[in-house]
Amino acid sequence: MAPDAARRSDRSRRAILAAALELVETVGYAKLTIEAVAARAGVGKQTIYRWWPSKGPLLFDAFVELSAVGRAVRPWGDLGDDLKAELRDAIGELVERRFDQVCRVLVHEARTDLVTLLLTPRRVVMEQRLATAQRAGEIRGDVDVPAAVELLLGPVYHRWLLRTGPLTGTFSDTVVDLTLRALRG
Structure with a gap:
């Protein structure tokens, strides 16, 4: 055969x-x-x-x-902890040598679709988590969930792209804490 x-x-x-x-x-x-x-x-x-x-x-x-191989879907718990874990994972990907080098080159070659494709699964998880939190009353009902996800991911990718400071878990935790204050307002 x-x-x-x-x-x-x-x-x-x-x-x-x-x-x-x-x-x-x-x-x-x-x-x-x-x-x-x-x-x-x-x-x-x-x-x-x-x-x-x-x-x-x-x-x-x-x-x-x-990049999505082996990516575990974790059970949801505390909203802040869940969002902090997602942002820490995003930072983990961004600081990987192979990701950092190649993505910078491809972004400069106008291959921004790479970053978009890599972000999409994380965006979806975060949108689902925030929508669940909204239904449970953990965040305000008038929150625009996709915009809230941008509030969370934007600073991380901005800092990565422009190298305005270190990408750390402490930084991403601060982003989550500040964003949740606004969403719970």
């Missing part, structure tokens, strides 16, 4: 994505080459070029596909 080409292709594709992330963390974006990714993934570079025209789109796909 002949090997299943679709299964082999998926296995190769995932190996390429994983290799790209491993290498960008090791050597950085500037020194990352398609040849090195191909060697690490055990494929020919023509296989990579069949799916991606360059390292930018390759890393874009790697982040989008593999």
Whole structure:
């Protein structure tokens, strides 16, 4: 029986994505080459070029596909604690060497859709959590939930992008505390 080409292709594709992330963390974006990714993934570079025209789109796909892997959905508890945990997780992603280097390059290359795609799952969780809190009376009924999520995420990504200060759990906890004061008002 002949090997299943679709299964082999998926296995190769995932190996390429994983290799790209491993290498960008090791050597950085500037020194990352398609040849090195191909060697690490055990494929020919023509296989990579069949799916991606360059390292930018390759890393874009790697982040989008593999960043959500292993992301646990935690049970909700105290509203403040839940929001603090989400922002701390966001900071954890932002300060990862592979994320930081590549995202900065891609943002400067006008690939802001990468940041948007990475933020979407976190936004959804935070919107769900705030909507639940609103129904339970933990925050005011007139709060615009999507705008409230922007109040929470905006300072974190602003600080990351402009490097205006350290990204720490203390910073994100302060953002949550200040935002909740306004939402509970």
